[in-house]
Amino acid sequence: MPSPRLSVVVTRRLPDAVETRMSELFNVALREDDTPMSREELADAMRTADVLVPTLTDTIDAALIAQAGPQLRLIANYGAGVDHIDVQTARQRGILVSNTPGVSAEDTADMTMALILGSTRRIPEGLSHMTSGEWTGWSPTALLGRRVSGRRLGILGMGHVGQAVARRATAFGMQVHYHNRKRLRPEVEDRLEATFWESLDQMVARMDILSINCPHTPSTYHLLNARRLKLMKPDAMIVNTSRGEVIDENAMVRMLRAGELAGAGLDVYEHGWEIAPALRELPNVLLLPHMGSATVEGRIEMGEKVLLNIKTYADGHRPPDQVVPAML
Incomplete structure (x- = not known):
């Protein structure tokens, strides 16, 4: 009997190709509009999801991580920078953090x-x-x-x-x-x-x-x-x-x-x-309005890295782009 698919929550709209592939692989909750989640919405997502896919507009601090449910085991960030995530606290809670380096x-x-x-x-x-x-x-x-x-x-x-x-x-x-x-x-x-x-x-x-x-x-x-x-x-x-x-x-x-x-x-x-x-x-x-990495190709490649990190974790292995405090 196949194992149940991971529950994944995405906090912002991603390119269609990325959202479609994510829907094929996981039980994913996609964002209906392209606005940042409120703190309450982030907390709700972290209480229910196996994997959270945030972006740089989401502040995942220690207080928010404290509200995470026991099933949350991966924060697969859509982006290379992780200064909006308290990686140390996540690690202490047994939650892995990954990012998308080198793409942009x-x-x-x-x-x-x-x-x-x-x-x-x-x-x-x-x-x-x-x-x-x-x-x-x-x-x-x-x-x-x-x-x-x-x-x-x-x-x-x-x-x-x-x-x-x-x-x-x-x-x-x-x-x-x-x-x-x-x-x-x-x-x-x-x-x-x-x-x-x-x-x-x-x-x-x-x-x-x-x-x-x-x-x-x-x-x-x-x-x-x-x-x-x-x-x-x-x-x-x-x-x-x-x-x-x-x-x-x-x-x-x-x-x-x-x-x-x-x-x-x-x-x-x-x-x-x-x-x-x-x-x-x-x-x-x-x-300029933070356009540095804003190309169609780059955004899709970032999504592909997120997918690879989640899929590798789902298969029981360490995500290839795992972030640890010593790297920061």
């Missing part, structure tokens, strides 16, 4: 380069001139940006995304520098034409553009604090497609407003969807 690296790197180009070439200001009707014709001195070729790009975090950014930047003729917890192997550095800086302070002070590509962990919270931001050159720019909490946003806004930083391209924000009004008002800031 190329897509996020594409968006990083888009922000670099958009910020340095003042594309938002150009768009504003066109949509407002302000443009009256070409001028030799209008909207002068900066050339990216030959400029120094500092990459903070040289994982999958950071290395994908480095490959693209090299193709654009940029000089690639990086800071990382661990130095890359010499052959990888040579391939990426990347210069390692053990001191983040020293790297930050010398870069023309700084790209944030590290995860948000307790050790990276406000890694770019007010003191470190002050080390940057006045004509330097910051691009962030990773996590907003890595930057002290208030300090960055003050410097942008005072002309102590030339500009910023942001896809993520320190307070999630609560964007500081000052950021919206600054003409030298390019803002």
